Amino acid sequence: MTGKWQLKDREEERRLFANRLLIAMIIVASLFVALTLKLFNLQVTQYDYFASRADGNRLHSQFVPPARGLIYDRSGQLLADNQPIFNLSIVRERIEDLDETLALIASLIELSEEEVSQFKERLLRRRVPFSSVPLRFVLSEDEKARIAVNAYRLPGVSIDPQFVRTYPFDDLNAHALGYVSEINRDELDLFDEEMRENYGGTNHIGKSGVERTYEELLHGEVGYEVVEKNNRGQVMRRLERTDPVAGHNLTLYLENRLQQVAHDALGEHRGAVVAIDPSTGGILAMVSKPGFDPNLFVTGISSKDYSALVTDNINTPLFDRSVNPYPPASTVKPFIGLAGLQHGFTDRDTVIQDPGYFRLPGVRYRWGDYTLRTAIGGGHGETNLQRAIYQSCDTFFYDLGYRMGIETIHSFLSQFGFGQNFALDVGYARTGVLPSKDWKKRTRNEPWYPGDTINSSIGQGYMWATPLQLATATAIVANKGKVVRPRMLAAVDGVPFEPSESMLMPDVQIDDAENWRYIEDSMTMVVHRPYSDVFRDYGTAYEAIARSDRDMAYKMAGKSGSAQVVSIDQDILQSTDIDVSDLNKDHALFIAYGPAQHPSIEPQIAVAVFVENGQHGSSVAGPVAKAVIDAYLLDILQIDFTAFEEDPDALLSLTSEQVFEDLDHAGHDHD
């Protein structure tokens, strides 16, 4: 049996082999058929699905942020530019282990904990999946190179160029221009769907000043593009693109050179300068000192820099003094005087006898004259309105204000913008306070006392006004009643911006136009009326302004003001004669415009200067105002006043030709 099996039947075996080979080939064939069916399933049946999956892999729709509009000053100087920077960004979805990647990046470039925590915060915000989230802003060339070399180890990490705001003049225009900074959660929450989409590619938004006011004009419209990315999220090519529409370029009334002059003139002082073109209301200068570098905010201010800015309680660099109210003090006197003239409570010739204090009928309390508190004593003697203005006689205004009553003061002064924000596009400006009986009842639930009127008539007590408001009111006086509303925006993309009719305010109506001239004369005397042999008969700002520049080519109208508390002498503090309000800080103010009394040239500029703790309105704030007006009229507008020479002594209307140069001027720098 076994022997038989041992025999090899070659043909039989061959047939067996052929048989098996055939079966094997059938199996091979059927496996190929199975493979083909599988391929058919993938490539034909499911083609649409996989084709779209493949596109989804590589095609990414992304926003293209628009270029932010540029901001120019009135002379075409670029105040806010866009400059390219390079940021390190991460696509979270492309990264397996975020901490590992961050650690690797930190080993290549400097990466602060703060940047990491800010980045993680950004990750939590609403965003398009697979979008780049910035980690580090402003990579240096060296850092860029180190990241690029290690790019293969950093899938999902990319270097993105970005245009960001730069402010070439650093702190000079910081408050007026404002700044842009990263959009925060709260701002995003306020967006509607359309806005959110329009800001899809934008990291920054205007936070203050013009940048915020005109955010809508400056931002532009977002574009879109479809890009092809590889598996590391790197963009390989662009396939489709809808270009973004750049934001509008804005031209402001602001004059950068004037900003610089105002900034320099304030020196080491804290304070503000606002200058307005009386013909348009255009804000020529709006400086608040100290400023801050707005560039710091653009790419995310470090907490160290930020806390340095916010913990400085004395200088408060982030605080915009130009739109913050202070007691206007004696700078309201021309307006109160004009009110008295218009409403018949005084006239150009009425003379009062000033004993140096004011007393309400039947009341023993005496309101002293601040301006005389350190001076020789006594009052101004016989004083009319004009003298009361250029000598800044409080008693005259106590009397006038008391007789007019607060309601008359309120309604008359409100025409000049006191107590309201007249500005068309400085929405963030404070309104200050123009008090009234109703106002006091409403806000303090107290009745109005006669003493409140007396304080208000010299711009103290409840009365508060911002430097912007003072500049506006001064411009209206310069215009002889034509009301202009202050504004920043002069033109959009070169097309002049004109406010609509509905934005106009009614002009201040003065029945006797001669009263305007009278007030202008009075204010011009503040600056130009020289010392004479007549006791207390010079302009309060004469020494600081006209006397220090004997060749002054033009006449300037002005009014000083001081609200003194801090450096009051001890004896005055204890004096029962003087009501020392806590609100009266020792601030120096000066309002001015020029040229004044010119036969052919209208006033070109109205200025309000506020110097915090500046002590003396005329000697500290006055020269600042002069520097600004000088610079504008002589350097910027380049008006040749020598062609309009006139009688230099016209202002010595009262008496002597002789000027007492050697007078003891101990009290002359008072208001």
Next chain:
Amino acid sequence: MTSLTNSRDFVRQSKLDLAPQRRISGFWQVIRIDPVLLLGLLLLCLYGLFILYSATDGDVETVRRQAIAMCVGFGVMAGMAQLNIQFYRRWAPSAYVAGLVVLGLVLLIGVDKNGARSWLDLPGLPSFQPSELLKFIVPMLVAWYLGSRPMPPSFKHIFWAGLITLIPAGLIILQNDTGTALMVTMSGIFVLLLAGLRWRIVFAGLVAAIIASPVWYLFLALPHQKNRILTFFDPYLDPTGAGYNIIQSQIAIGSGGLYGKGYGNGAQSHLDFIPESNTDFILAVLAEEFGLLGVLLLVALYLFVIIRGANIALNAADMFGRLLAGSLTLTFFLYLFVNMGMVTGLLPVIGLPLPLISRGGTAVVTLFIGFGLLMSIQMRSGGRSAR
């Protein structure tokens, strides 16, 4: 029964007697090269270089190295074909013993590459993988053993044939190269199957394998092997990890459609979504750029080579040649099918390259050793072919 056989034989015999007059040319006989197989391999190699050029993003250097490896391969094949198949048969036992010795040597002084200690780095010799050679030596010895014994093989012969197969396979597993061990085992099993292993035993083996697989999965499989099995059933269990390769490769294949995206336009491969796009997953590049038609052309070329191999096996002069040629052909098929099945998602991921297409000079040269043996067998059969 005898007459029937005889008459059949007669018919076949007479056909073969007529064959010499119609044979293509004596030239191929002289240089001992089978022109049909050569044509198939040439076309496959050219197609492979063509695809590789795109898969490597136009990396001429890689393509050049691959082309050089192919030339070397053709040289090796021609060299192998010069020796009579009887020579291989005589030396099979010695080669087998030598193979085992070298495998043992690898375990002692082998070099680790890609996680497997299967490379031998002897001074003066290029480093090589001895286990690759066992893919030929094992079927050779099993064919030597079974070819001279009655078919179908008895239990005793099955046992010895099994032992011949499993000893080197076990050594290769010890080298941590499961893939090669599997292929070596399969090359031995193919010989057994072609030698007429009884269906009872075949089915019993299949049933045993089916029963054993869960046991293997639960107790023996390594974590990454389990992962591959799991992602085979559902790649989306771990779409960015173990399932990523197969998902991306299916996307590439599927998005290629019927006609493909065109040469060099495969976004999936050129944007690096396909991993291993010029080695194990090169089929995805082909499928993406040339669509179903491009893949079917490759399948056709493979089928051409396989049919030629089967033809050589069928017409081999003796049982040793038949079994060896059959086993080599089926092993070649198994290679490409495992790869294509893996890339298309028909099979779990097993790291095998696509023969003659994937980048890798060693694999190419090794394949040509097999084709050289096939040609040697073909020459011994006197150039007999079905047509």
